[in-house]
Amino acid sequence: MKLLVRNAVLTGYVELVRSLGGDLSALLASVGLDASDLAVPNTWIPVAAASDLMELSAAKTGHDDFGLRLAESRRLSVLGPVSLVAREEPDVRSALGVIMRYQHLHNEALHSRIDETNGLATIQLGLDLPTPRRRQTTELLVGAIHRYVRNLVGSSWRPVSVLFAHDAPRDATTHHRVLGPAVRFGQNINGIVLYASDLDAPNQLSDPLLRPYARQYLEAIAAPRPAADVDRVRDLIEALLPTGRCSLQQVAHSLGVDRKTIHRHLARSGETFSSLLNSIRAQLAQQYVGSHARPLTQVAELLGFSALSTFSRWFRDEFGTSPTAWRAASQERSRG
Secondary structure: OOOEEEHHHHOOHHHHHHHOOOOHHHHHHHOOOOHHHHHOOOOEEEHHHHHHHHHHHHHHHOOOOHHHHHHOOOOHHHHOHHHHHHOOOOEHHHHHHHHHHOHHHOEOOEEEEEEEEOOEEEEEEEEOOOHHHOHHHHHHHHHHHHHHHHHHHOOOOOOOEEEOOOOOOOOOHHHHHHHOOOEEOOOOOEEEEEEHHHHOOEOOOOOOOOHHHHHHHHHHHOOOOOOOOHHHHHHHHHHHHHHOOOOHHHHHHHHOOOHHHHHHHHHOOOOOHHHHHHHHHHHHHHHHHHHOOOOHHHHHHHOOOOOHHHHHHHHHHHHOOOHHHHHHHHHHHHHO
């Protein structure tokens, strides 16, 4: 199934490419898009094309901070109808909840969640895209969420840390200027860590009198994605993999349902538990092996394998090469 995203994800793209001296027409044509795909509001375009365009634009303009530069101009209005409701929610927690609950109205490949523990909250973002095609898109999305929270709380807000799974760029000046000093690369996730109390901060944009009208409007035009389907199973698989207890039985137990219910929910999306587990492992494997930040024995553990040899056999079957060779090739590409 071809996943789609609203062309609003490329808001500001034309201006940025021109300011950096890029060939707009050639860049668009290289991924099967043209100017009309960006000019007509609310047009849906393939997520893969948009992501490839971001990667190619970074390479052709010589700016590996391209995605983050694009995020600098982000405002809630980019989210379309969802922004009308989010901006009227009383606090940051409920505003982000609306954005995540209806994110499929903006980007079908994006899945996100908020985890809270020990007084900290982590906004975690994931993309259903191959690792080599999502660095710029990931930085755009993380940068956008950072901007949304600052818009809601106030310009003085700072996160505890900003996390990226990919390696650090050669020059992180833009990252520190846009996201603050606590930017970390080579991490397990992509996302933002903040104090849990920040989620309860009042939304400075909110107008209580408009709130019910905004909610009625959004509910009238769209329903939220079912909460018990693929995304919840995906989140649990990612959480359970490092524990070595990632099984269909454990996921069903965590959701409070039986295994048949899981099978039924996944079948609606053309998935099985095994296929979803394997695709998540493959995505994370590319991320972890390509980052050079951790030994392969640790990567094997994070992906739920009991031994490095078992992981290596699975990796070779999946990608046609060993994890050591993949890592060396990835390092060579980054040097080039």
